[in-house]
Amino acid sequence: MRTAFINTLCEIAKKDERIWLLCGDLGYSVLEGFAGQFPQRFVNVGIAEQNMIGIAAGLAMCGKIVFVYSIVNFPIMRCFEQIRNDVCYHNLNVNIVAVGGGLTYSSLGYTHHGMEDLAVMRVLPNMTVIAPGDPLEAKLATQAIVNRSSPCYLRLGKAGEPQVHPREPQFEIGKAIELQSGTDLTLISIGGMLDLTVKAAEKLTMQGYSIEVLSMPTLYPLDEQSILQSAQKTKKIITLEEHGIGGLGSAVAEVLAQSGESVKFSPLRLKREAVKTAGSQTVLRSQQGLDLDGIVQSALAMLQRVY
The missing domain is CATH 3.40.50.970 (Thiamin diphosphate (ThDP)-binding fold, Pyr/PP domains)
Structure with a gap:
């Protein structure tokens, strides 16, 4: 980037x-x-x-x-x-x-x-x-x-991040970018988690689920309209970020709470504790549950849970 x-x-x-x-x-x-x-x-x-x-x-x-x-x-x-x-x-x-x-x-x-x-x-x-x-x-x-x-x-990340979009998307500050439309679950990603988010959606789609994927490059001003429209459609939202409390998950939770929408919500983010392990970004993400398997398992837990 x-x-x-x-x-x-x-x-x-x-x-x-x-x-x-x-x-x-x-x-x-x-x-x-x-x-x-x-x-x-x-x-x-x-x-x-x-x-x-x-x-x-x-x-x-x-x-x-x-x-x-x-x-x-x-x-x-x-x-x-x-x-x-x-x-x-x-x-x-x-x-x-x-x-x-x-x-x-x-x-x-x-x-x-x-x-x-x-x-x-x-x-x-x-x-x-x-x-x-x-x-x-x-x-x-x-x-x-x-x-x-x-x-x-x-x-930004550092260097070497993959290009996720096949072509230049329509970009506007304060607006989400829809990569995939779905009806069972919404995955909302910010920053460098986008590649894993799309790959997780692909795995879930192969298992028969209809997954909506939103890239949310702007945290403020936040695209509240896209969040609520997707929430009304899928009734289940997971946010993904390489960040702790107070980031995308917290911002989306605020929007959902104030809207009164009945939505199942789970933020996938870094734990509050300091990361003290030495290792690559891939290793540290895995320990935080932010690797591909961790994302898929979290999504399946929400999709298969009986409320």
């Missing part, structure tokens, strides 16, 4: 001199293309993330469209006060791009696990929160962000 992001940003920056990119002393193998083409609009701030947000806010006040880039926890956890007070309070055109959402940087340990970022970002005023499901969604999200003038949080 990060490659799709930077390639798209470079294309936009060729036509719009307002585009600036700041980084916190990382991303060299990814950001070199932008830095080489637009050296006057690229700043490596160093390991000084709070300062990076302050600089971004100042540039935005001067009319620039600013992107800041870092590993998921560093521009969020270290800079929350600056994001809240400098960026969101003033409703500035600063776009925080975080790579390594979820357990992407698995072997680097808990300091690099992005388990709370979506929850933290979605409570802030004026902040749009986007987590694309595949490289195509990442490309389209980047294009859409540039046309806005308010803060945005763009959560």
Whole structure:
């Protein structure tokens, strides 16, 4: 996803001199293309993330469209006060791009696990929160962000994520993307879980179930209409995210609770406990029940349960 992001940003920056990119002393193998083409609009701030947000806010006040880039926890956890007070309070055109959402940087340990970022970002005023499901969604999200003038949080994976959509989907901030229509169960995915969600739906379909699949790349503003329409149709919803409490599952639960719809609901997400095991992203996902078998078994449990 990060490659799709930077390639798209470079294309936009060729036509719009307002585009600036700041980084916190990382991303060299990814950001070199932008830095080489637009050296006057690229700043490596160093390991000084709070300062990076302050600089971004100042540039935005001067009319620039600013992107800041870092590993998921560093521009969020270290800079929350600056994001809240400098960026969101003033409703500035600063776009925080975080790579390594979820357990992407698995072997680097808990300091690099992005388990709370979506929850933290979605409570802030004026902040749009986007987590694309595949490289195509990442490309389209980047294009859409540039046309806005308010803060945005763009959560990406790392690199090598599969393209799930066979072609470019219709992308609109605040709207779900339907990949498959069904009547028995709805699977709603955000971010890098989309590939496994689609594969789980395929397995369930082979067992005779009619599965609806929604990609929800925008957490805020949330597409409440699509959620409720699907809930009325299938009466069963499972959300899937590589994130803990406060993310997609919590947001969908709020919508369902306020609607009064009678719906069976289950959020599949990271456990609240810190992940202390060393291993690959695949291994850690499996331990959290977020692998293909875990998703299918959770879905079957809901489908076969007698209420």
